[in-house]
Each structure stands twice: as C-alpha cells, then as structure tokens.
Amino acid sequence: MHLNDPDAKIYVAGHRGMVGSAIWEELKDTGHTNLVGRTSDELDLRDPHATRAFFAAEQPDFVVLAAAVVGGIVANDTYPADFIGDNLAIEQSVIRAAHEVGVDRLIFLGSTCIYPKHAPQPMPEESLLTGPLEPTNQWYAVAKIAGHKLCQAHREQHEDDMLTLMPTNLYGPGDDFDLETAHVLPALLRKAHEAKGAAPDGSDAPVTLWGTGTPKREFLHVNDLADAVRFTLETPEEEIREVAPDGMLNVGVGEDLSIKELMALIQDVVGHDGPVEHDRSKPDGTPRKLVDTNRMDTLGWTAETSLREGIETTYDWYRQQEALNVTR
Template identity: 85%
Template sequence: MKLESPDAKIYVAGHRGMVGRAIWSHLEEAGYTNLIGRSSEALDLRDPQATRAFFEEEQPDFVVLAAARVGGILANDRYPADFIGDNLAIEQSVIQAAHETGVDRLIFLGSTCIYPKHADQPMSEESLLTGPLEPTNQWYAVAKIAGHKLCEAYHRQHGDDMLTLMPTNLYGPGDDFDLETSHVLPALLRKAHEAKGAAPDGSDAPVTLWGTGEPKREFLYAQDLADAVRFVLETPEEAIREVAPEGMLNVGVGEDLSINDLMALIQEVVGHDGPIEHDPSKPDGTPRKLVDTSRLDALGWEAETSLREGLQNTYDWYRKHEGGIVAA
C-alpha cells in the first residue's frame, strides 16, 4: 500500500544516523507530520521482544529500516562478528515485528556490497548471488543479503509489502568521519582538511590513499537517497513489482570515478594542494562498483545532486562540526 496521507505514521529506524536523518528531514519537508523514531539507547533493535513491544505500542503504518551497524574496510575487517551478528539481529527483529503488527509497507535499506566482487558492470539486481563477495566486507554483505531475502520471503509467503533499496556508496552531512570506522569519502575529506598547513614548513602535508587509488566508485548524496525513499513509499506496489518482481531496486547516480579522481575533487573542495601518496600494503577492495539503475529509471526517479555540490555541502557541514566526530 503506497504512502498517501500526510498523517500516516512513519517509523524511521536509525533516524539519528546520516541516512536516517536525511530521510526524516526530507519526509518532513515533503509534508509528512507523523514521524516516529527511537534512539538506540531507548530501543535496542537487536532485542526482538523490545522491538515487538515498540511496534505494538506505536502501530506504525510505514517503516523505513535504515538502522544498521556500518563502517568501512578497516571496521569490517576488525569486527566481523559484530557486523554480521548485529545487522542480522536488527533485520530479524524489525521485519518480523512489522509483519506481526500489519505494517502497510516496509522499506529495507541494503547496500551494493551485496553484489559479487567481479559482477558485470553496471551491476544489476539480477547479479545477486552469482559469484563470490568482496572478502573485506563480506560479513556486512551477507547480513544485507539476508535482510533482503527476509523481505522477499515475507512477501512470497504472506503477501507483505516489503521492498529493498540497494543504494551505492553514500555520503553527506552527518557522515562518520572517524578514521577507524569511516568509509573512503569522509575519511579522505577529513585527511585533506587536517593536512592543510600541517607540514613542518607550513605547507600542506601529504595525504595517503590505501592501495593503488585505481578502483572506481559511485557516490550517492544522502539527501538523494532520502528522496528515492519518499518516491518509492509513494509509488503503488503493482508498479514497483512490474519492474522489480522480487522487490529490489538499486539506487545510484549512473556514473563513477576512480579513488584518485575522487581525491583530486576533494582537494579542490578543501583547498589542499599537498602531494598524494599511496600505501600498496593496504587493500583496494572491489575493483569497480557501478550500479544499474534502470528499474528506478523506468519508474521515473533519478538523483539530482552532483558529486561536486554534494562534497561542498558535506565539507561545509564538517567544518561547522570540526573537533566532534559524529557517528553515522
């Protein structure tokens, strides 16, 4: 059932993270007035009993499942049990509670890391489970695959309106800039900022990139993903199932660039003109991650924010919050 009434109760799970905040603010701007959320301190979504009690009390009409344990290559490698365990637990608790309390529609947010490491480019939804995953983030990927399959299973067995959006690499205001846990774009943005004037002679210090810098990545501004979420919530299920029978839609911008080229763009935004170095002892990760967005294209949605504009907005936010790391 599509979202129509501005008074419909919408639960945004993970509303304090970068993505959840973007979705919340975007829905508010679109005129939806009955949004609900709970912090992880108030509600541990890994706890199925607490989650079910919350759903029974609040009776949300729509659910956007943006809550997740997230991080970059380093965090995935260091905490594999946490990444697979916490995400599986969150998905199971929320999706089951949504089913048992009769939610009208649930949108689960996955990640394009679910696709095989050497999937044909651009990666289509049909490439899911056709090859081995990228080892450095396989724990998170397996959990996200399971979340999508759980939604698909509830639709197949019970007819539940549960859909999955698979966004490409996300960034934006409120991102995680902690170098131990962040993804590549916020990490490089912070490194470039901190390297300005940091050399002994007062010039800009070098910034080191992991690996060769040659892998290519696609980046989606978080507010554009929020707009895609609103668009899908407002689209009739039959129209979605016509292009996505299993209920899965990629969300991206349709173009990518190398990490080296990303770094050059970040230097331009930040005003860093120091040297760029590479650490070949660190992994490159997946060689390329560009998604096929033809399904969403057919429904009539496309991203609007250029990478240059999104980087500038993100950097402006970072400078205002410099000194305090805001976790996604």
C-alpha cells in the same frame, strides 16, 4: 493506507544516523508529520521482544529500516561478529514485527556491497548471489543479503509489501569522519583538511591513499537517497512489482570515478595542494562498483546532486562540526 494520508504513521528505524536523519527530514519537509523514532538507548532493535512490544504499541503504517551497524574496511575487519550478528538481529526483529502488525509497506535499506566482487558493470539486481563477495566487507554484505531475502520471503509467503533499496556508496552531512571506521570519501576529506598547512615548513602535507587508487566508485548524496525513499514509499505497489518482481531496487547516480580522481576533486574543494602518496600494503577492495539504475529510471526517479556540490556541502558540515567541537 496511502502515504499521502495525513494520518499515516511512519516509523524510521535509525532516525538519528546519517541516513535515517536525512530520511526523517525529507519526510518532514514534504508534509509527513506523523513520524516515529526511537534512539538505540530507548529501543534496542536487536531485542525481538522489545521490538515487538514497540510495534504493537505504535502500530506504524509504514516502516523505513535504516538502522544498522556500518563502517569501512577497517571496521569490517576488526569487528566481523558485530557486523554480521548485530545486523542480522536488527533485521529479524524489525521485519518480523512489521509483519505481525501488518504494516502497509516496509523499505529495507541494503548496500551495493552485496553484489559479487566481479559482478558485471554496471551491476544489475539480477547479479545478486552469482559469485563470491569482496572479502573486506563480507560480514556486512552477508547480513544485508539476508535482510533482503527475508523481505523477499515475506513477499512470497505472506504477500507483505516489503522492498529493498540498494544504495551505492553514500556520503553527506552526518557522515562518520573517524579514520578508524569511516568510508573512503569522508576519510579522504578529513585527511586533506588536516594536511592543509601541516608540513614543517607550513606547506600542505601529503595525503595517503590506500592501495593503487585505481578502483572506481560511485557516490550518492544521502539527501538523494532520502528522496528515493520517499519516492518509493509513494509509488504504487503494482508499478514496483512490474519492474522489480523480487522487490529489489538499486539506487545510484549512474556514473563513477577512480579513487585517484576522487582525491583530486576533494583536494580542489578543500584547497589542498600537497602530494598524494600510496600505501600499497593496503587492499584496493572491489575493482569497480557501479550500479545499474534501470529499474529506478523506469519508475521515474533520478539523483540530482552532483558529486562536487555534494562534497562541498559535506565539507561545510564537517568544518561546522569541527568549529563546534573547538568552542565546547
């Protein structure tokens, strides 16, 4: 069945998360109304028996696997067993169940942390497994590599149409702003917001950056990833196989900036004039993570949201949530 068929049923695993909800809205906004989702309370995707029963009952035509246990450096370091074990369990359950019911296409969402710490820049898909991983997120990375390889194995053994999208660092409305688990952009956005007027004299308090601030990162707005997912679902299989025989596609914006530069941009958006300090006892992480987007470029997709625009919409969402919490 083609995705443009009005009866095509699409299961979005993880539809309540930042990524899954953006994908859900993108599909709905582009006319796809036969969408299926289950919360983690309704369906534990780590349970293969429950997952198989769900797939057998619903018989989805397309699957987007956005469900995952996610977090930043602190969370990876604190909960390594959860990051590798739960993600492996989710991937195994969903991918095998999708194979058993014969879905038309499955898209698995990975992460560019799967690439070696010192991969060539920008990182092509071919650099996978060519060197050691960044230790600070190795648990999540190993699980995501395994998920991609499971999709690739199904392509080779069963000719299943299973693809992996590897998005770069994501951010946007619905992001995690908990400083214990958040990724760098929402964490810095919250720090800058809370530091406004927080000094004893009423001026802006300092904001602390981990490490040197010199590592460079690329940031993709979650709505752009959602658009890339829809685009990939709609692209004919033969076109994808021509540019990505391994079924793997990087999704990024093609440019990056240092954490220092990111902090300056966030300060400008938030209106924070305080000093920036460095905690050099904390790790820098991977020196650079810029993805090679040649494959998606060839297929005809590019990101549209500028970083400044994306940070502004994310900050607006954060302030709205903060206001809601105050009024509750």
